[in-house]
Amino acid sequence: MSDNLAKASRHVSFLRGRERWKSAEIAFWLTLVGVYFVFPSSLVFASQILITGLFALSLDMILGYAGIVTLGHAAFFGIGAYTAGLMAAHGWHDPFLGLLVAGVTAGIAGYLCSFLLSKGGDLTRLMITLGIGLLLYEVVNSATKYTGGVDGLQGVEIGKLFGVFGFDLYGKTAYIYVLIISFLLFVFTRSMMNSPYGLALRSIRENQTRALAIGIPISACLTNIYSIAAVIAGIAGALLTQTTQFVGIDVLSFQRSADLLLILIIGGTATMYGGFVGAVVFLLAQNWLSNLNPQYWQFFLGILLIVMTLYLRGGILGGFSRLVNLFRHWRNKEHS
Amino acid sequence: MLTFENVFAGYGEAIVIDDCSLTMGEGESVALLGRNGVGKSSLLLTIMGHTKVHRGSIRWCGQDLVKVPPHARARAGLGWVPQEREIFPSLTVEENLAVTALPGKWDLKSIYALFPRLQERRKNLGNQLSGGEQQMLAIGRALMLNPKLLLLDEPLEGLAPVIVDELCISIERMIRDEGQSLILVEQHVEQALGLAHRALVLERGRVVHNAKCSDLLANISVLEKWVGVRVAHP
Numbered sequence: 001m002s003d004n005l006a007k008a009s010r011h012v013s014f015l016r017g018r019e020r021w022k023s024a025e026i027a028f029w030l031t032l033v034g035v036y037f038v039f040p041s042s043l044v045f046a047s048q049i050l051i052t053g054l055f056a057l058s059l060d061m062i063l064g065y066a067g068i069v070t071l072g073h074a075a076f077f078g079i080g081a082y083t084a085g086l087m088a089a090h091g092w093h094d095p096f097l098g099l100l101v102a103g104v105t106a107g108i109a110g111y112l113c114s115f116l117l118s119k120g121g122d123l124t125r126l127m128i129t130l131g132i133g134l135l136l137y138e139v140v141n142s143a144t145k146y147t148g149g150v151d152g153l154q155g156v157e158i159g160k161l162f163g164v165f166g167f168d169l170y171g172k173t174a175y176i177y178v179l180i181i182s183f184l185l186f187v188f189t190r191s192m193m194n195s196p197y198g199l200a201l202r203s204i205r206e207n208q209t210r211a212l213a214i215g216i217p218i219s220a221c222l223t224n225i226y227s228i229a230a231v232i233a234g235i236a237g238a239l240l241t242q243t244t245q246f247v248g249i250d251v252l253s254f255q256r257s258a259d260l261l262l263i264l265i266i267g268g269t270a271t272m273y274g275g276f277v278g279a280v281v282f283l284l285a286q287n288w289l290s291n292l293n294p295q296y297w298q299f300f301l302g303i304l305l306i307v308m309t310l311y312l313r314g315g316i317l318g319g320f321s322r323l324v325n326l327f328r329h330w331r332n333k334e335h336s
Numbered sequence: 337m338l339t340f341e342n343v344f345a346g347y348g349e350a351i352v353i354d355d356c357s358l359t360m361g362e363g364e365s366v367a368l369l370g371r372n373g374v375g376k377s378s379l380l381l382t383i384m385g386h387t388k389v390h391r392g393s394i395r396w397c398g399q400d401l402v403k404v405p406p407h408a409r410a411r412a413g414l415g416w417v418p419q420e421r422e423i424f425p426s427l428t429v430e431e432n433l434a435v436t437a438l439p440g441k442w443d444l445k446s447i448y449a450l451f452p453r454l455q456e457r458r459k460n461l462g463n464q465l466s467g468g469e470q471q472m473l474a475i476g477r478a479l480m481l482n483p484k485l486l487l488l489d490e491p492l493e494g495l496a497p498v499i500v501d502e503l504c505i506s507i508e509r510m511i512r513d514e515g516q517s518l519i520l521v522e523q524h525v526e527q528a529l530g531l532a533h534r535a536l537v538l539e540r541g542r543v544v545h546n547a548k549c550s551d552l553l554a555n556i557s558v559l560e561k562w563v564g565v566r567v568a569h570p
Contacts, residue, residue, distance in 0.1 A: 196434060196435065196436070196437065199427070199431055199434055199435045200435060200436070202424070202426070202427060202431075203424050203427065203435045206424040206425060206426060206427065207422055207424060209422075210418075210422040210424070211435075212406050212407050212410075213384060213386075213406060213407075213410060213416050213418065214410050214415075214416075214435065214436045214477060214478065214481060215407050215408075215409075215410030215411040215436050215481055216407055216435070216436060217405075217407045217408075218407070
């Protein structure tokens with residue numbers, strides 16, 4: 001399969017043009033580097049935003065590109081978080097080993113779950129993913145002896161990166177660590193989505209029967225992408241564990257899956273950056289609104305959601321690209 | 337290249353293709369004619385694996401095709417352009433073409449040479465195209481697989497006469513210049529007979545007449561009998 005795709009990508013040369021990085025993209029990542037210097041006191045919060053953004057990217061792969069709706073994506077985040085946590089609590093303190101094992105474990109879980117999703121419509125998938133999420137939550141909740149149940153997993157000790165850089169109280173090491181891992185995974189995802197494989201996923205989202213008729217092996221594609229997305233979600237979960245040195249059971253909660261869906265839709269689906277932009281807006285808004293009114297802050301979030309869904313199709317990035325197009329159109333008119 | 341031997345196929349228990357036999361050689365172009373509902377589209381669906389085959393054998397390049405899943409048939413060199421066109425609406429023209437591109441003589445350049453309109457529209461989204469452009473894109477997308485055999489299901493249906501002429505020229509170039517093998521299902525009998533080498537007339541799911549297109553055009557009584565249309569003498 002990959003051999004075929006490689007041949008195909010050589011065959012359609014215009015796809016190669018897309019692999020070039022746009023200046024807005026470079027600016028985006030440089031800004032994230034800049035955050036380290038400009039907001040040294042908010043790095044813990046900034047790390048959480050990045051982790052959430054990475055988690056949302058993994059949802060974008062399956063929801064935005066492949067069109068699989070899910071309400072249980074936190075399952076893989078949680079599996080990654082607990083795997084990394086349990087390893088660190090039982091003597092394997094190396095952070096990279098933790099990431100690797102967490103990613104692989106979540107990936108295997110994703111692979112197994114994908115067979116439940118390859119058939120059936122949106123509603124079926126919604127129910128199945130919801131079911132998997134709830135089931136896993138209660139499994140962890142009841143296994144108090146190993147997981148700490150609702151009290152969370154204690155005694156997570158993370159070793160130094162390369163044996164040199166320890167995780168400090170201000171989250172300096174953590175931020176750089178999270179930024180580098182996020183960037184590497186983003187580059188990987190980006191090149192995958194710009195390849196013919198990414199196009200194949202989008203054509204499955206558009207029209208399954210037609211995709212099948214032009215030679216796209218639908219179930220194989222969906223199994224692949226679901227497993228890869230689970231790996232990335234698992235790594236995001238492991239990053240949260242390692243940077244906070246704690247695992248709370250809320251990593252598996254329904255709320256996390258639902259929030260993630262909101263984040264991605266607010267940011268914009270199938271854009272690669274929608275998850276990150278959504279995470280920034282959502283978490284900042286949450287922070288700000290809950291300061292204004294700690295008890296009823298979700299009221300305003302509700303309003304924001306309704307307004308955005310009605311008037312800002314394609315999320316923030318969708319609205320932004322329409323603005324840019326309008327501006328270009330207007331400028332062209334001026335010129336002529 | 338493609339052989340049907342006493343094939344019975346249909347949807348569920350209903351038989352639509354009834355004891356059908358045919359053979360097609362490489363480089364051949366065949367017009368598939370017949371009245372409405374005689375199983376022309378179902379024959380194409382059977383070739384692509386979207387019907388249930390009850391009996392008989394279908395062979396493709398020496399390989400038994402009956403058990404092969406639809407996507408693998410497309411990869412094995414069968415390019416199908418269904419009647420509904422089904423362009424991916426949120427993908428651009430270029431992306432629609434690139435989805436399943438396989439190496440071969442058909443690439444973006446040669447597709448654009450065949451359908452210059454697609455090149456003009458290459459950055460447009462699939463849902464911003466006219467009916468004729470969608471049809472060109474659907475054919476182009478199937479050609480990007482570099483199929484050994486192209487299956488066209490009523491490509492001229494519902495299009496303006498100017499566009500019909502334009503498409504006919506492109507299809508003719510595909511057959512004459514590129515030697516593309518194809519099966520053309522068409523209600524526009526005259527155009528179909530003008531394009532293809534050989535004609536098969538289908539009646540109640542089986543081939544009842546097999547002739548060179550030029551012979552059939554000269555033998556109007558056969559056409560009237562099986563297809564039920566009057567054809568102006570060429």
